[in-house]
Structures are given as structure tokens and as C-alpha cells.
Amino acid sequence: MEEQIDTPTRIEHPGECLSLLEGLCQPGGAALLFAAQPGQPHPVVLMELDPEEGLVIDISATPELAGRIERNDPFHLCGQVDGAMLRTPSLNVLGRCEAAGRVQFLCAYPQWLDLLHRRSSYRAELHSDMLVVVELHLHGGEQVLRGRLVNLSLGGCLVELPAREAVRLEGPQVLDRLVLGFPGGQRLEVPARVCHMHGELDWQSMRFGCQFLGISGDQERRLWLYVREIEREKARASHNGNRALQPSALFIQRAPLTQALPAGGNPLPGSSIGRRLGRVAAYLDTQLIKLRHGAAVDSRQLSRHSDLLLELLATDRDSLLFAVLHQPGEPLLVQHGIALAVRMADMAQARNLPRQATKAIVAAALVHDLGKALLPVELRLARHLDAGQRLAFGSHVGLLRERLDSCKWLAGPVLDAVVGAINERLDGSGYPQAAPAERLGELARMATVIDVVDAMSRPRADRPPQPIDAIYRHLLASTGQFDPQWSQRYIRHFGLIPVGSLVRFGSGQLAWVRRLDREGQVGQVQLTASPALDPRGSGPLLSDAELSGLGPIESIVLPELA
Structure with a gap:
């Protein structure tokens, strides 16, 4: 232009x-x-x-x-x-x-x-209370990311996305379309591409520059009108409405646009645990994006969020164990890292490990799989891997270790066990080193068991998620790969029906397991009418003697994925 x-x-x-x-x-x-x-x-x-x-x-x-x-x-x-x-x-x-x-x-x-105005380069900046929703329709039309408009020009715009949305961007890419939605109901669709990452805001949000591609004369006229109206609204708002300037029609709200923006946090009802856990997830989302752009793991932020996770575990263990199983919208790498960190910390504390050692375990577990984000997309999404692809896939361990050099406070043996050896197997069939049993220490053996339990409970490109009873049978039958002592310790520690399981009682009632008693039996459940977690539709909590009215637990049910 x-x-x-x-x-x-x-x-x-x-x-x-x-x-x-x-x-x-x-x-x-x-x-x-x-x-x-x-x-x-x-x-x-x-x-x-x-x-x-x-x-x-x-x-x-x-x-x-x-x-x-x-x-x-x-x-x-x-x-x-x-x-x-x-x-x-x-x-x-x-x-x-x-x-x-x-x-x-x-x-x-x-x-x-x-x-x-110098029209082709002028950018209208929006105040924080001027909410314009931006939809980024990714190529193929299957995914839509929603954020807010930061500034607008004839050539493009700056968009702020929550970290959990931004993590779905693989980098600079052409969009199917970009849609601007104003409070007054006006909408404009334009062809566009994501050009660059502009930066993060408190590790909760990211900003991306978008360029408009081949806009028509009518689209240009409308964009210039929007730029002028944004400036007009800013002029009116700067004097608290004391001037006789009427609000812009673009910003007279007709619908609750805030509903169009993704809600942050975890859907755990009645507790701040889920919201605070959402901060850890947002940090990992942002760290994933920064890794893709060549950055290292941020040592200070990793330390800060490891402390936060330990604080949550000390505050309400059962609620946290429940919350880590239900993090809809988060990438599987993030969900898996958080769940692994929480369970490893819980088992480490049960064995009276020092806090600093437990914190290092948490930190290593949080990021242990993030190197997979640096692999080619086709390798990450492949349903079956040949020998060459398996070798290439295993390189994610080394890719991450290179980005951990700044984390000097992380003990080398912890990194070796949790990041380097978590995918090894006792029979030497694991990766990246095909290390035999004699080279795997106690921490690595514990990590492999916890890792496989959570990984098997989540969907993968080549298989659906598995129920916990099937996972336990796999562990106990695979003594050549997994340390049988650690498999049994895990089952005793978290129970045959762990917190977070969805069960069906003899009466037909579905319920989420929220707490186990001292004997490892189900001690509290939350009734539900649906196999999908929905805080708005969650029923009452029942404990101890109240459970007898539901009859015996008939089966463990696989939850529907949100």
C-alpha cells in the first residue's frame, strides 16, 4: 500500500x-x-x-x-x-x-x-475497556482462536490472545480468515496471516501481529472507518463523557461479547485451586510458545510456578488431584506435565524427601515433555513411527536439555532422571539412550511409572484413553519394563479408584471421586448426570455413610472429553 x-x-x-x-x-x-x-x-x-x-x-x-x-x-x-x-x-x-x-x-x-492521517501506517490504539473480539480462523477451518484487538490499521492489527489460545499457533501462518467483532454488532472478515509474536503479558497472555492480505476497496473503507471511530471513542472517553460527544455506534454494546472470549483457569467448582492451577498452565502455554521462537526455559518463572504448585498441594491435596485430571482446552503436553508434577511431588513428600529436592522434581516434571513442541508437526501427529522416526522422535529430550542450561538451581541428577530417563525401560526398549535397568535409579523408576499411568489415561494419535483398571493391569503385567515395586507403591498410594475417577454405582448414579479415606477406599463423591465435567451441572457432595444409599460401585467410566 x-x-x-x-x-x-x-x-x-x-x-x-x-x-x-x-x-x-x-x-x-x-x-x-x-x-x-x-x-x-x-x-x-x-x-x-x-x-x-x-x-x-x-x-x-x-x-x-x-x-x-x-x-x-x-x-x-x-x-x-x-x-x-x-x-x-x-x-x-x-x-x-x-x-x-x-x-x-x-x-x-x-x-x-x-x-x-498517514493512512497506510497509522495505528489506532484501543483502551483496555474498548473490547473488540478478534477471531483467528486457522487453516482448514477446524480451529478458531479468540482474543482481543489491541490496535488496528489499514495494513493489519495487533491481537492479544490468552496463553491457552496462543499455544495453538505453530508460528507465522496464513489464516483462513480474521474476523473483527465490535460491541455494536458490526463484523468484518478479512484475509490475513499471523506474522510475528509481539510479546507476553505476565505469562498469561501473548500478543501477535497480523497482516491483512489483499483487502478489497470496500474492506479498506470499512477499516478506515473503524480506525477513525476508535480514535473518536478514545477522545470521548478521555474526558469521562463530560463533552457532548456521543458514543461511537461501534462501541454501544448490544451483546455480552465477553462470553466470546475463552474463560481461563480450571473448571473446578467451589474452589480457587482450579483458578490458581490455571496460572501454572498459562505459564507452560507461554513457555511452549517461547520455546518455538528459540527462547530458553525461563529459570525464574519455572521456580516461581513450581513453588505455586507445591503450595496448592499443601493447601488442598484432594482438590488438586481432582483438578489436574480436568483441564479442558489445554494442550496435552501441558495437562500431562502438570499431572506428572503433582503426583511425583505427592509421592516424594510421602517418602519425606527434602522440600528443595521435591521442588526440583516438580520443575523437571512440569517441562519434561515440552521438547516435543520443537519436533516437526508431522512427527508429533504421526499414528505409527518407523525405526527412523522413533529415533528422530526421541530427540525431543536433547532439544529440551539444551534449553534448560539457565536453570542452574535444578540438580543434575534430578534432570537426568525426570527429563532424561523418564522414557527409558528396564529391558532397554526405551529412549533416548535405550538404558538398561542397572542404569536407572529409584527416581527414574518412580518417574516412568507415574508417567505411563497419566499418559495412558489421555488420548493419543494412535489410541484412545484407557481406564485406570486397564492401566494398572498393564503395569503389573509389564515387570520387564516397569519396576514392580514402584507400580505397587503407586497403586497403594493413589488407590484402586483414584481421586478424579468417574464411577457408576449400582443404582445407576454417576459420580466423581473427590476423596479417599485412610484405607484408600472412596470416601467422598460428587454426583453428576453427565460423563463430561460441567461445574454448572455438578451435583451435591456425598461422604461416608451417605454413599451407602447409592449402592456398590459397579464400574469405572471413561469421562467424555471436553
């Missing part, structure tokens, strides 16, 4: 004119131009402005202009306001002002202003 100043926009509304003129009152904001010399600006100061009294212009820095002004040589004021060129019409001089040591003139207040 050619870089040129477009036809000026005529501003006639008194409130908007006053807001714009106030921008010329800043030091160095105004210049005086004579009609006979339009290319020679003279610096002046706009001292006062009042729609009833007029404008007071101070030319003390250029007193030689006084004669020309008194001879009524036509002139106007101009200056930059919010990235645009503002110009008044020719001003009528009402008289010279009396000001000791100053040269000032009173001019009639202008009835209109001209505003000139």
Missing part, C-alpha cells in the same frame, strides 16, 4: 474539536502557517482555548510575525495530535492581548478542524 497522506477528515463536532485542540497545547505542539508560505511553519504556543472566548496564541519566540498578523495575512494553526496532522481553518484575529513581556493574540474559535 502506497505511503501517502490521504484526504483530510473534517471534524465539526464541538466536543471532538475541543479534545483535538487540547493536544496542540502541549509544548512544541502547535505551529503557525501563513497561506502565502504553506511550507514554512513557525513555532507558537497555544496558551488558552475556550469555545466561547476563542484561542490565545503566544508568538513571543517569533515576535517578527506580529506585523503580518496585524495586517491580517491569512494563517492557520497545525500540529501533530495522536499521530495525525491537525489543521485549523484560517483564523480571524480579534485583537492583541495585554501580557507583560509576551506577544499574544486572541483569535476566533474555529468551527471545524481538518485531521490528516
Whole structure:
């Protein structure tokens, strides 16, 4: 698009004119131009402005202009306001002002202003309370990411996405379409592509620059209208509505657009555990994105979120064990890392490991699989791997270790066990080293058991999720691959029917297991009418003697995936 100043926009509304003129009152904001010399600006100061009294212009820095002004040589004021060129019409001089040591003139207040933007590059910035929803339709139309508009120009826009949405972007890519949705109901679809990552906000949100591709003349006209209306709304809001400027039709809300934005956190009802766990997930989402863009693992943030996870475990163990099984919308790498970290910490604490050692285990578990995000997409999504592909797949361990160099506080033996050896097997059939049993220590053996339990409970490209009883049978039958002592310890520690399981009672009632008693038996459940977790539809909690009315537990049910 050619870089040129477009036809000026005529501003006639008194409130908007006053807001714009106030921008010329800043030091160095105004210049005086004579009609006979339009290319020679003279610096002046706009001292006062009042729609009833007029404008007071101070030319003390250029007193030689006084004669020309008194001879009524036509002139106007101009200056930059919010990235645009503002110009008044020719001003009528009402008289010279009396000001000791100053040269000032009173001019009639202008009835209109001209505003000139460099249209192709001008970006209108939105205030935080100006919610415009942006939909990014990924190639193929199967996924739609929703975020908020940060700024808008004719050439593109900046979009803020929650981390859990942003993590689904693989990098720069062409979109099927980008859709702008304003509170007033106006929508515009344009072809676009994601160009670059702009940065993260407190590890909870990410910003991405998007470029519009081949927009039509009508789309360009509408985009320019939106840019102007955003600026108009900002001018109105900057004075708290005290000016007589009416709200822009774009921002008169007709529908609760906030519902269109994805809700953050975990759907655990009645507890802050889920929301705080969502902060850990958002950190991992953002870390995944930054890894794809060449960054290392952030040592400080990994330490901070490992502490947070340990704090949650100490606050409400059962609620946390329940929450890690239900993190809809999060990438499987993130869900798996969090679940592994929580269970490893729980077992480590049960064996009285020091807190710093447990924290290192948590940290290593959180990120242990993130190297998979650095593999080619076709390798990550492949249903079956040949020998060469299996070797290439195993490289994710080394890719992640390279990005952990800055985490000096992480003990090397912990990294070796949890990141390096978690995919090894006692019979040497694992990866990346095909390490035999004698090279696998106790921590690695514990990690492999916990890892496979959670991995088998989640869907994979080549198989559906497995029920916990089938997973336990697999562990106990695979003594050549998994340490039988750690398999039995895991089952005793978390129970035959662990917290988070969905069970069906003899009465036909479905319920979520929320707590086990000291003997490892189901001690509390939450009734549900659906095999999909829905906090709004969750039933009452029943404990101890209240459970007897439901009859015996008939089966463990695989939950429906959200």
C-alpha cells in the first residue's frame, strides 16, 4: 500500500474539536502557517482555548510575525495530535492581548478542524475497556482462536490472545480468515496471516501481529472507518463523557461479547485451586510458545510456578488431584506435565524427601515433555513411527536439555532422571539412550511409572484413553519394563479408584471421586448426570455413610472429553 497522506477528515463536532485542540497545547505542539508560505511553519504556543472566548496564541519566540498578523495575512494553526496532522481553518484575529513581556493574540474559535492521517501506517490504539473480539480462523477451518484487538490499521492489527489460545499457533501462518467483532454488532472478515509474536503479558497472555492480505476497496473503507471511530471513542472517553460527544455506534454494546472470549483457569467448582492451577498452565502455554521462537526455559518463572504448585498441594491435596485430571482446552503436553508434577511431588513428600529436592522434581516434571513442541508437526501427529522416526522422535529430550542450561538451581541428577530417563525401560526398549535397568535409579523408576499411568489415561494419535483398571493391569503385567515395586507403591498410594475417577454405582448414579479415606477406599463423591465435567451441572457432595444409599460401585467410566 502506497505511503501517502490521504484526504483530510473534517471534524465539526464541538466536543471532538475541543479534545483535538487540547493536544496542540502541549509544548512544541502547535505551529503557525501563513497561506502565502504553506511550507514554512513557525513555532507558537497555544496558551488558552475556550469555545466561547476563542484561542490565545503566544508568538513571543517569533515576535517578527506580529506585523503580518496585524495586517491580517491569512494563517492557520497545525500540529501533530495522536499521530495525525491537525489543521485549523484560517483564523480571524480579534485583537492583541495585554501580557507583560509576551506577544499574544486572541483569535476566533474555529468551527471545524481538518485531521490528516498517514493512512497506510497509522495505528489506532484501543483502551483496555474498548473490547473488540478478534477471531483467528486457522487453516482448514477446524480451529478458531479468540482474543482481543489491541490496535488496528489499514495494513493489519495487533491481537492479544490468552496463553491457552496462543499455544495453538505453530508460528507465522496464513489464516483462513480474521474476523473483527465490535460491541455494536458490526463484523468484518478479512484475509490475513499471523506474522510475528509481539510479546507476553505476565505469562498469561501473548500478543501477535497480523497482516491483512489483499483487502478489497470496500474492506479498506470499512477499516478506515473503524480506525477513525476508535480514535473518536478514545477522545470521548478521555474526558469521562463530560463533552457532548456521543458514543461511537461501534462501541454501544448490544451483546455480552465477553462470553466470546475463552474463560481461563480450571473448571473446578467451589474452589480457587482450579483458578490458581490455571496460572501454572498459562505459564507452560507461554513457555511452549517461547520455546518455538528459540527462547530458553525461563529459570525464574519455572521456580516461581513450581513453588505455586507445591503450595496448592499443601493447601488442598484432594482438590488438586481432582483438578489436574480436568483441564479442558489445554494442550496435552501441558495437562500431562502438570499431572506428572503433582503426583511425583505427592509421592516424594510421602517418602519425606527434602522440600528443595521435591521442588526440583516438580520443575523437571512440569517441562519434561515440552521438547516435543520443537519436533516437526508431522512427527508429533504421526499414528505409527518407523525405526527412523522413533529415533528422530526421541530427540525431543536433547532439544529440551539444551534449553534448560539457565536453570542452574535444578540438580543434575534430578534432570537426568525426570527429563532424561523418564522414557527409558528396564529391558532397554526405551529412549533416548535405550538404558538398561542397572542404569536407572529409584527416581527414574518412580518417574516412568507415574508417567505411563497419566499418559495412558489421555488420548493419543494412535489410541484412545484407557481406564485406570486397564492401566494398572498393564503395569503389573509389564515387570520387564516397569519396576514392580514402584507400580505397587503407586497403586497403594493413589488407590484402586483414584481421586478424579468417574464411577457408576449400582443404582445407576454417576459420580466423581473427590476423596479417599485412610484405607484408600472412596470416601467422598460428587454426583453428576453427565460423563463430561460441567461445574454448572455438578451435583451435591456425598461422604461416608451417605454413599451407602447409592449402592456398590459397579464400574469405572471413561469421562467424555471436553
